[in-house]
Amino acid sequence: MTYGSNALRQAVLRANQVIPEAGLAQLTWGNVSGVDREGGYYLIKPSGVRYDDLTEDQLVPVDLRTGQVLAGDLRPSVDSESHRAFYLAWPSIGGVTHTHSTHAVAFAQANRDIPLLGTTHADTFNGPVPVTRGLTADECATDYELNTGRVIVELIGDDASAAAMPAALVANHGPFTWGATPGKSVEHAIICEAVAEMALKTLALNPAATIPDHLAERHFKRKHGPGAYYGNPKA
Amino acid sequence: MTYGSNALRQAVLRANQVIPEAGLAQLTWGNVSGVDREGGYYLIKPSGVRYDDLTEDQLVPVDLRTGQVLAGDLRPSVDSESHRAFYLAWPSIGGVTHTHSTHAVAFAQANRDIPLLGTTHADTFNGPVPVTRGLTADECATDYELNTGRVIVELIGDDASAAAMPAALVANHGPFTWGATPGKSVEHAIICEAVAEMALKTLALNPAATIPDHLAERHFKRKHGPGAYYGNPKA
Amino acid sequence: MTYGSNALRQAVLRANQVIPEAGLAQLTWGNVSGVDREGGYYLIKPSGVRYDDLTEDQLVPVDLRTGQVLAGDLRPSVDSESHRAFYLAWPSIGGVTHTHSTHAVAFAQANRDIPLLGTTHADTFNGPVPVTRGLTADECATDYELNTGRVIVELIGDDASAAAMPAALVANHGPFTWGATPGKSVEHAIICEAVAEMALKTLALNPAATIPDHLAERHFKRKHGPGAYYGNPKA
């Protein structure tokens, strides 16, 4: 039995390939998964495989309920259990991305939220991209990756909140992002890194920079909700 | 009926393609337009279309007087009304570019002008690249994009001023640039980003950096006005 | 007689080519070597040869015991004696890399360790990447490159320590890295540069940034030792 439709497998493979193309991670760092809700599993990058070598056949099917590998002899990404926590918490997401992109990691390592300072950020995120609390020694010792996912869910909240804030930084680690599809989740990783770089440089020029609420809201609503008017579904 | 001469359509398409090639924006961010003054319209990138996929046929013709789309079923860039404000205010410009380039955005988010610190800047801009005042809540609520254009026109002034300062930063947003052609407008976007990066790094080394007026003027006049001697019209 | 198996020659050539591909050095800066323990020699990049021109035939075999060139009429990298010091001190390493990568050099020039601030770093290095003491005038005057290797060995310690900390910064100079193979040594050079850039930017956001020990240890052990569970030997 082959897990995943052709479309899902292609989407997960393609989204993984975007990670090095967009400069979001070195070597084998980072991973993208995509979920099949009806099938009750997700497909995720195998651990430690180089992006250049990655094929659809190597994607690892993981049981949504148990976290067990369903087929093949490759181990999933070590972060698989974090992905699973998101799929269980947020029924409307279809893809998850984890990277070690430089500027998002810098904020994560500094234990600072990526502040909301401009419209590039407001177009996608409805507030600062938040950083989690640190995991306790116990949370690190047992079920570490699942606990990593849990502290993000604890931070973000429910499904609607996850749609309005499709990114979080794990303290001293790096960004996780999600979206309706694998492609959307990696697109949010690109945006998260871009706004982190802009914010770091803005703070160098003006440590007290802020944005008026009415401007930020205007931009978020250009792309989200019933009044959205960005984009071209027909194109 | 096809809008735009072949030359105009090619120029607008090509200038849009320069945005990702020059690293001025991620994903579908940014847009270039070019105007047909006799025809009374401009051609602009459609909203949300990826640069790799963009074709001449997708460029959206917009009425200069009304802002309405003249043909096709694609929506123009959400920033179309800002472009229109510039064409109406400044009769000698032929193209407009909007990007989210990192360092220009950092100055915009910091609510700081890009200071005039060197000859790279003075070759093109006759002073600091200015940042607009913030838009009011009312200006954000109604005709937001048109108002964005208006605050820039309010800041820059008349046609001659727009030729001597072909760029501005919208507070908490990013750069708009313009020029005699679509290609010149995107060239100004490249220069705006380059001098923003140089300025940010100069300020890190010397927060009190300045340039003598006589040096800045000399460079601006090497490229502008009756005594200009840069370039090779014959090449 | 040809020195080095085909596999070793290919591995050393390939690892040298990674230096410019990964942006770790300009021009002819940097060098990788690989050792043949049974043969008692290592193969190293010749001095001053451009990476684009480099061939397997140009790799210089150097006697592990004496440091003398064993064949050919090309001089080895000027840093050859530093490599030799590492091979003599640490029996389990198989390759050595030296680069002038920008951010690692910045820490070396600042005479600061690269601090351990996040999991990207902890995955590979079991603590801060340390910077050596400065070489004395005498150490610079005679056997300079050998002394450079010696101060690193003095800093790092024994073979087990070299496996847990496969990188060091020479004060006012730059990074040396090593590993089980030439390819692993250049991979450690990539990671050293990446975490240096992340650390520099983290410190700009939070000069007091730190990481809890339990998180750092958890990540180091995901990839090292009997409990390691990262990667896919079968892939």
Place this chain on the structure above:
Amino acid sequence: MTYGSNALRQAVLRANQVIPEAGLAQLTWGNVSGVDREGGYYLIKPSGVRYDDLTEDQLVPVDLRTGQVLAGDLRPSVDSESHRAFYLAWPSIGGVTHTHSTHAVAFAQANRDIPLLGTTHADTFNGPVPVTRGLTADECATDYELNTGRVIVELIGDDASAAAMPAALVANHGPFTWGATPGKSVEHAIICEAVAEMALKTLALNPAATIPDHLAERHFKRKHGPGAYYGNPKA
């Protein structure tokens, strides 16, 4: 009559092409020339021509004594007279490069020398890369480009000094570099930019960074003078 041997024309063209390849300048910024001492002229990039379009036939021959164009209908780079000042002052140089590379410009705009902080710098430059005094209003008004060359010559000194310090920053402008050949001059431009970036980032980590004299001298002498032992003339 064709000016320049095939070898000189190819060397000047190739060195110009390195400018965009190495990321040293945007658009048409920057220029390289090479001199024919016996012929009494130099070949230089024409003004305002894009690097992608540049051909050997477009290189402009300029009389060393008068600064007049000897053939063709293209204007030389506006910086031609600065190049001429260097060729007249320093008989042993064969090529000159001018760029607007980001980090070297940042130091020039900050009116700061690029400090000597590490061996990357000491391998090529025998001290800090110095920044000129500002040009006076009179020097800007008449013979501006020639005066730009003169203040650099005033700063650097004689031919031997120019060989030991093949770079300078013009205040509020940017770097000029030179060398025995056009290729060497652009190589010095690459190194000048690399060490400027390293220095800026070093100063961010340690504003009081310095290097011991004995280490800097050791490195300069590895590549210069009778005891030099870097490189492979035979390769």
